[in-house]
Amino acid sequence: MSLREAIEKKKFVVTAEVGPAKGIDIHEFNENADLLKGKVAAVNCTDQQSAVMRLGSLAACLLLKQKGIEPVFQMTCRDRNRIALQSDLLSAAVLGIENVLALTGDYVTLGDHLDAKPVFDLDSVSLLLAAKEMEQGRDLAGKELKGVPKFFLGASVTPGADPVEPQLIKMEKKAKAGAQFFQTQAVYEPKQFEAFMKEAKKFGVPVLVGIVLIRSAAMARFMNRNVAGIHVPDELIEEMDKAEDKAKKSIEIAARLIKEMKDMCQGTHIMAIGLESRVPAVIQAAGL
Numbered sequence: 001m002s003l004r005e006a007i008e009k010k011k012f013v014v015t016a017e018v019g020p021a022k023g024i025d026i027h028e029f030n031e032n033a034d035l036l037k038g039k040v041a042a043v044n045c046t047d048q049q050s051a052v053m054r055l056g057s058l059a060a061c062l063l064l065k066q067k068g069i070e071p072v073f074q075m076t077c078r079d080r081n082r083i084a085l086q087s088d089l090l091s092a093a094v095l096g097i098e099n100v101l102a103l104t105g106d107y108v109t110l111g112d113h114l115d116a117k118p119v120f121d122l123d124s125v126s127l128l129l130a131a132k133e134m135e136q137g138r139d140l141a142g143k144e145l146k147g148v149p150k151f152f153l154g155a156s157v158t159p160g161a162d163p164v165e166p167q168l169i170k171m172e173k174k175a176k177a178g179a180q181f182f183q184t185q186a187v188y189e190p191k192q193f194e195a196f197m198k199e200a201k202k203f204g205v206p207v208l209v210g211i212v213l214i215r216s217a218a219m220a221r222f223m224n225r226n227v228a229g230i231h232v233p234d235e236l237i238e239e240m241d242k243a244e245d246k247a248k249k250s251i252e253i254a255a256r257l258i259k260e261m262k263d264m265c266q267g268t269h270i271m272a273i274g275l276e277s278r279v280p281a282v283i284q285a286a287g288l
Contacts, residue, residue, distance in 0.1 A: 003042040003070055003099050004152040007181055007206050013267035014288055015072065015183065015208060016279050017044035018064075020055035026063065029055075032276035033064055039280050042070040042099060044183075044269070048079060051111025058088055061097050072154065073097050076105030081121040082130065082140055089131055093149030101154040101183065102127040102174075125170070128153055128177035155179035157207070158229035159187055159196035167229075168199050175203040183269040186212035186223075188232045190260040197264045208267035211257055213250050213275045213282070217241040251278050255285035262286075 006013045016039075018032045036043050045060035061071035073092050075085065092100065104124045108116045122130060130140050137148045155174040161167045171182065182200075187193045187209050200207060212230075214220050217240040220232040236253060243249035258268050268288075272279050 001041075002152075003072070004180075006041050007266065010206075010266065012262065012288070013041040013208065014039070014270065014283060015042045015044060015267065016040045016270045016272065016276070017046060017072075017074075018060070018276060019046045019049060019273075020057065020060040022052070022054045024055070026055070029060065029063070030067075033067055033069055035276050036279060037067060037069050039283055040270075041267075042072050044072040044074055044101060047074040047076045047103070047105075048111075049106075051078065051106045051108045051113070051116070053111070053113055058091060058095075058097070061092070062095055065096060070099065071097055072099040072101050074101045074103060075127060076103045077120055077122045077124065077127055078105030078108065078118050079116075081119050085122060085127060086130055086134065086139055089134060089151070090145075090149060093151070098150065099152045099154065100131060101156065102131070102179070103156055124155055125173050125177045128155060128174060128179055132178040152180055153178050154181045154183060156185065157182050157200070158185040159193050159200075159209075160185065160189065160231055161229040164196060164199075168196075171200060171205075172203055175205045179205055181205060181266075182207045184208065184210040186210045186227075186230050186271065187261065188230070188236060188257065190257065190264075193261055194264055206266040208269040209258075209261050209265045210269045210271060211254050211282075212271045212273060213254050213278060214240055215250060215273075215275065216246055247278065250275070251281045251285055254278075254282045258282070258286040258288070 016036050045057040047057035061073045064071040102124045108118050137145050157171045217237045220237045223230045
């Protein structure tokens with residue numbers, strides 16, 4: 001069953017993600033993908049995440065597809081103009097890659113090529129509009145396409161942003177632009193997510209709550225200091241700090257969060273960030 005079918009049938013879906021290699025050695029990428037096969041509805045391939053140069057998301061998606069894993073093609077607007085972005089959308093469609101997650105992208109100062117020139121010709125909303133226009137058989141210049149692509153379009157949202165109102169405004173714009181599902185930034189406060197969903201449900205678009213596995217208390221503190229829209233509560237940090245088995249505790253916390261938020265949304269997006277081997281255990285512990 002495709003991700004589109006699962007979401008349209010209102011099933012509770014689980015997605016995960018893998019980061020393409022920094023280089024051409026795809027051994028670890030393949031290992032991580034194999035761990036997720038058959039456990040999740042789809043797997044995102046990140047697109048130069050945190051502005052760090054890596055193997056391209058489109059190539060990584062094709063590798064997943066060849067393994068029989070449904071890919072989600074993440075596209076950021078930071079590195080390509082509208083010509084290249086539309087071309088990549090066509091390439092994805094030709095390769096049978098339907099799921100696209102439209103992202104504006106992190107700024108280059110976060111990455112490893114500080115002299116790179118950011119593009120941002122489009123943003124996530126206008127990228128969604130471009131994809132919808134292509135589904136109508138035209139490009140952004142109004143030129144007719146020979147053969148019409150079909151996409152299942154996703155977007156991101158940050159429920160933990162403070163204030164959250166700008167996120168809701170942008171979420172509505174993304175929904176109107178064509179987003180058919182949302183994957184959220186990491187959420188660690190179920191009550192805050194519940195309040196967010198009370199507002200977000202009016203947009204009528206399925207939401208998959210984001211879960212980032214906590215590696216350590218130090219990682220949680222780092223995210224609190226450096227990642228906008230993420231707040232790991234002190235009690236969770238203390239749990240990790242006191243835990244003798246950090247790996248077991250990270251799985252336990254992730255599963256507990258999913259259980260607490262399961263009835264508030266239509267799925268979960270698990271971001272393991274190098275801890276892909278723990279994802280199957282999280283899914284099992286969450287009873288999914």
